[in-house]
Amino acid sequence: MKLTFDAGSLLLSGDTSLLTQHCIEQLVYDNRVDAWRAPAWAYSRIRQQLENLPSTDTCPLDDEVFETPALTVPDTLSVTLRDYQQQAVDSWQANQCQGLIILPTGVGKSIVAIEAIRRCGEAALIVLPTIDLMIQWATQLEKHFQQSIGVYGGGSKELLPITVITYDSAVIMMEYIGDRFPLIVFDECHHLPGAVNRQAAELSPAPYRLGLTATPERNDNGEQLLYKLIGNEVYRREINDFDDGVLSLYDTEVIEVPMTAKEQASYLQNRQQYLDFVRSHHISFSSPYGWSNFLRACAQAPDGRQVLQAFRTQKEIAAASAAKFDKLWELLNQHRGERVIIFTALNKLAYYIGERFLLPVITHNTKAAERKRFLDRFRQGEFTVLVTSKVLNEGIDVPEASVGIIVSGSGSVREHVQRLGRILRPSADKQARLYELISAGSSETNISERRRQHQAYDVASPNNRTTDSPEAD
Template identity: 30%
Template sequence: MTKPIIVQSDNTILLEVDNPDYETARDAVLPFAELEKSPEHIHTYRVTPLSLWNAAAAGLDAEQIIGSLKQYSRYDIPEIVLVTVKEQMRRYGLIKLVREGDSLVLRSKDPMLLAEIVREKRIQPFIERAGDDASLVVKPNLRGHVKQSLIKLGFPVEDLAGYEEGDRCDIGLRDTSQHAQPFAIRDYQVSAINAFYRGGGPEGGSGVVVLPCGAGKTIVGIGVMARLQTETLILVTNTVALRQWREELMDKTHLQPEQIGEFSGEKKEIRPITVATYNILTYRKKKNEDFVHFNLFREKNWGLIIYDEVHLLPAPVFRMTSEIQSKRRLGLTATLIREDGMEADVFSLIGPKKFDMPWKILEKSCWIAEALCTELRVELPEHLRYQYSIARDRERFRIASENERKVEFAKRILTHHKGASVLIIGQYISQLEELARIFKFPLITGATPVSEREALYGQFKRGEIKTLIVSKVANFSIDLPDANIAIQVSGTFGSRQEEAQRLGRILRPKKGENRAYFYTIISANSVEEKFAHNRQLFLTEQGYVYVILNEQMFGERFPA
C-alpha cells in the first residue's frame, strides 16, 4: 500500500487525505508540525523550530520524530530535514537555567556556545558576570528577559531554576458538586495535571495545557490548584468568565465564598484565591502612564498564576510575566495560535506546551460533541456586486461580510433546526442589530451590561430563550452547555483562533445524539472565501471537514 506522506527539503510535509492511513499519519505528525494549507486532497504541514522545541519539551526526541516520518513517508526523507530535526531538538535543553545558591545561572555543556552568547548585545544587559567555563550568572529578576532574548537567537532555555512555594491555601475537591452531581477529574485531565506538575520538581511548574473548548480546561486548573495547595491568582478574559471560574470553584471545591476574590472593574477584592480580568490589569489612565493594577502580581505571595485563554495574553501582561518567573505559571487554551505571532513569547515566559489532546480523540470518547461543519456560499445581490467591485480591499471584506442575503439563509437554517439551542455569531454590530430587529432575538455585544449578559445567558441555559445573537464577546470562556447550533454570519478576517473558539461554544457534550452543527455563511466569489479557508486551517488540522454548499446545493438539503 502507498504511504500517505511526502517529506520535502523545505521542511514541509505533504499528507494525502484519501490514503487509508491518513488519520494515523496525521496524528503522528501533529505533535511536531504545523498545518499550513488544507485543500481537498493534499494537506501541507511545516516543521518549524518552535514546533520541534514544543515537541522536545513534551518529551519527544529526534529518533521518535524521524521514526514517525520514516514510518509514513512514501520516499526517502531528504537529508536536510533529518539534520534540521536533530539540530533543533538538540537545541532545547542545550542551555539550562538553574539556581545555584542565591544565583541564577545559565549552564551549557558547550562552553563555546556561552562564549558566543555573551558577546550578543541583546543578551549582555541581563548577564551579571561569567561563572566557570560553562556558566553565566544572570542578574536577579531578569530570568524572563534572558529567556525571551535567547529564544529569539534560536536557543530555547530549559528553565530548571525552580519556584517559590507561595503561601498555603487548603483546596479540597468535592466528590459531589454543590449541584448534587458526582464529580471526578477525568483521566485525560489527570494526565494534563501530571504533565504540568511533573512530581513537583523544577521540570514542571510552568507551561501550557491545550484542550478543546468544552473539554474542561477549568477543571485542569482547579486540579493543579488542589495538587499545589497554594494561594492562586487566576487571570481571565472578561467579567463573565471571572464569575464562571468563581462558580466552578465553589461547585467543585470546599473553598468558602470569602476565600475567593473578584478583581474587576466592579470589585477590587484580594483573597487567597483571586480571579482578575486582563482588562483591569492593563488599565491605565493615560497611554504614557503606568498600569494602575500591576501591583496585584505582588500583593500576595502567590504560589500559582493561571492564565486562562493564554493565546489572548495582552503584551503588557507578557512584560509583567517576564519579571515573575519564580512563580508557577499555567497557561490554558484551546489553541496556541496567536494572530500576532507571539507564540515564542508564550513558550519562553509562560512555558512550553506540556499537554495537548487532539479534539477528535475526545469526540470519539464522547467527552465533547461530534461537530458537523458546513460552509454556505451565498451570492451578493446585484446592487452590492457593483459596490463591491469598486471598493478597496478592507471595504470589500465588510461588504461581503454584511451581505443582506445571509439573513434569508440563516432563517432557513433556523427553520430546519426548529427547537434547537442556537447562537448566531458575528463581527459587525450593525449587522447583528439588523438580525435582532428581524428575528426579535436578544442581542449581546460589548456594550451589554454584565448583569444583563449574565441574565440572558442564564435564561438560555434554562431553555427560556432558544436563540441568542452574540458579537465577538462570546468568542471566549462562555459556558452554554446546551447550545448545539452555531450560525456564523461574519468574523475577524482569517482568524484561525476565532474559528476554533466559536466552534467551541457548541462542543460541550449533549444528551441524546451528542451532535452539534456549525454553519458559516459567506459571500460567494468574494474575499470572504479566501479568509474563510484560512480560518478553517486549525480545525482542519484537528480532523474536522467542512462541507461546502452553494445556493443550489443548500436548497436541495434545506428546502424552503
Template identity: 35%
Template structure:
C-alpha cells in the same frame, strides 16, 4: 576564592563514614590533645562536586562536636567570598555580590541589565526562582532578601471532589513534569477549568487566577466550590469587590493595576484565556509577577499576529494540546459537522467589491496584510488608504443581503426541527436586523449587563429557539444544549472560530452539532474560511 588555612577542629572521635565524608572536601592535618584538625581543600571540593553550601550543611550536622568559632568563621568566609544576595524592589529582582558575576551568568537563559553605577544586575521578576536555582547550582550561596513567598502553602491541604478524564489527567501530568509550568490548549467545553483546579489542589499553594470578565470570576468561584473543599479561602478582586484570600480570582485589568499588591503573595498564577496576554499591559502581569508556578489555558495554540511565540514562554510554553476533532472522536465532545454555505453577492455589491479590490491592489503594492498594517502604524499614506479600503470590502461581504437571506432560511429550517440555535455575527446592526426578522433573543455590547443576563437565562431555559450574539459571546458563553451555530460574519481568526464552535460541543445523549459557515463566493472570505478552519 582562596581557602588556604580555612581550618576547623573536631572535639570528638568520628565514625568511619563521617571521617571519610569530611575527607571528600578537606584534609586531615593532625590530632593533638583529643582534638582533630581539618583544613578545607578547594580541589577536593571541585573533584567531588561539593559546593560551599554542601560544606556548610555538612559541618552544621556536626555542630555539637565542631568548634563553634571555626564553624562561624567558615560560614562567614564562604558567604562573603562566594555569596550573592537577591532583593526585590517591586519592579525588578536585584542581584548583588562582591564577586565578578559575569562568568556565573553566561549560561543563564536570560540576560540581566547591569547597573554600573551601583554595581548590581536587575532581572525581570518572572525569572526569580530560575535565577535563584541557577546561582545555587553554580555553587554560590544565595541570601534571599526578597521577602517573596514567606508562607508558601495554603492554610490547609485541600481535597479534589471530582474525577479527571484521561486527557485531563495527561494534561496535569505534562504540566507537573514541566516544573508546574506551561500552556494547556483544549477546546471550549473540554473542562480546562477542572484541569487547572486539580493542578492547584496538587500544589496546594497560594494561587492567583486571572480571568477576562466579571462573569468568568463567578464561573471560577462556582467551579472551585463544586470541585474542592476550599470554602472560606476564595476571594475576588475587581471593581468594588476587593477581597484577597489564599485563592484569589481577578480580572486581567485588575491584575495589571495591582501587580505590586499581588506580587509577593501568590506562588501559582493561572491565566484563563491566555491568548489575551500579548496585549502589552497584560504581558506585564506575566513579566512583573515573580510567581514560579504558572499555567495558561487557551482554546487555541496560536494568535494570528504570532505574538503567542513571545508570551507563552513566560508561562512555560505549550505543554499539552488536543483538537475538537480528537476529543469528539474519543466521545468527550459532541460529534459535529461544519457546513460551508456559499452565497453569491448581488450584482451591485459584487461591482462595488471588485472596484474596491482594484484600489486595494494599487495601494497595497503587493505587500502582505501584516506588512500593510505595520506600514500604517508608521503613518504611510498608501497603507492607511489600503486598510480603509479593506474595511469597506469586508463590510460589503459580511453585511450582504444574500447572507442575511441565507441565515434566515437556515435558522427557520433548523427551528422547525426543534434546534437550539446561536447566530454569531461581528456587527451590532447586523445582529439587530437578524434578531428582528427572526424574532430571536439578542445580546450585544450595547445592552446593559442586567438585560444581557436575563436574556441569557431565558434562552438557556428554553427547549429551542434562536439567540443572535456579537463578539461579546466569543468567550464565557455557556449554553450546554445549543446544537446549531450559524457563523455569519467574523474574522480569519482560528481562535474565534474555535470558540464559536466550542459553544456547540457540550456532550449530551444523542446530541449532534452543526456549524453553518456562511461565506461570499469569489471574495476574500474564501481564503479567510480556509485559514480559520485549519487545525480543527
C-alpha cells in the same frame, strides 16, 4: 544576600560580593538602590543559580520574595478526572509545575487547572480575559475548594488565597500583589503575548505557572513569548482526538449564497479601488506589518480616506448580503426550538440581525448585568437564539447550545475553532452543527478557506462531517 520583590521586579541586596566572580542571568546592578535588580518572571531561574553558587554556605540566601501561607486544599476533588485530564496535570507537575496545556473548548480545562492548584498547594491567582469567565471560574473554584474565592475586577477588589482576576486588572495590580501568589494560571493564554497583557506575566515572580488554551499559535509568533513566560508545551490534544461523549458529534457546513446584481457591482467597484491602491503602494498582507503599512499609506495619500472607506464598504457588502438574511431565516426555522448562537464580525451587523429578527444581542457594549440576564434566559430556554459579535467566542459555558451560524468572521483560525467550541459541550443525544454563510464571488471564500486550516475541520475527523453547499445564482 537577601532576595525580595520590589514593584514588579526582584531586588538582591546585602553581601553580593559573590556576583563579582559569577554572572547570574538577568541580574543587573541598580546604582540607585545599591543592589541588583532582575525581572520578576525570572525568579525561578535566578533563585536556582544563586543557590548553586559555590559559596552559599558562608553567604546564605535569604529569600523573602513570598511570605504566603500554604493553601488549604482537599485531599481529592469531588469529581473524577478523565484520563486525559490526569495525564495533563501529571505532565505539568513533572515539568516543575510550569508549562502550557492545550485542550479544545468543552473538555474541562478548568478542572485540569483546579487539580493543578490542588496538587501545588500554593496561593493561586487565575488570570482571565473577561468578567463573565471570572465569575464562572469563581463559582467553580468555590464549589471544589469549599472556601471563599477572591474576585478582582468588574468592581470587586477582594484578594484571597485563591483569587480570580481579569487580564486588565492583573496588568495594573501585579507590581503590588505579585508576591502574594506563588502559582499563577493564565486561562485563554493566547491573550498574553499582547504588548500590554504580557506585563501580567512579566511582573509576577510566581515560580509555578500554568497556561491554558485551545489554540496557542498566533500570526505574530507570539506563542514563543508564551514558552518564555509560562513554560514549554507539556500536553496537547485536539478536537478530533476525542470520542463522542467527551465532545458532541458535530457537522460543519459552508453555505455559499449569491449577491444581488446591485450588491455585486458595488462590491467589485469598491474592492477594485482598494486593490489598486494596495498594489500601487506595494503593500503585502503576508507581512506581520501589512495592515499597519496599509493604514499608514492611507493616512499619507490624498485619496487615502476614500480607499479606506472602499475597503470597509466591500467588507460590509459581503458580510451583509441580502441572501444571507434569507438563508439565516431558513436556518432558524429549520432549527426552531434548538439553542442557536449567531456569530458576526461587526457590532453593527449583530444589532441589525437582532432588530430584523427580534433577537437578543450581546456585544462588548452590553452591560454585565444585561449579559448575565440574556445568558441565564438562554440556558433556561426562554431565549433560544443569541446574536453576538465577538464577545461569546470564548468564555461561556452553555452545554445547551447546539447550533452555530457564522454570518461573518475574520480569517483567524483561532476565532473559528473557538466558535465551534461554543457548541461542542456535551449533553444527552446532542448533535452539534456549525454553519458558515459566505457571499459568492467575494473574498469571504478565501477567508473561509484560511480559517478552516485546523484539524477540527478535517473531513477525516471522527466526529465531523464537513460539507460545502454552494447555491446557484
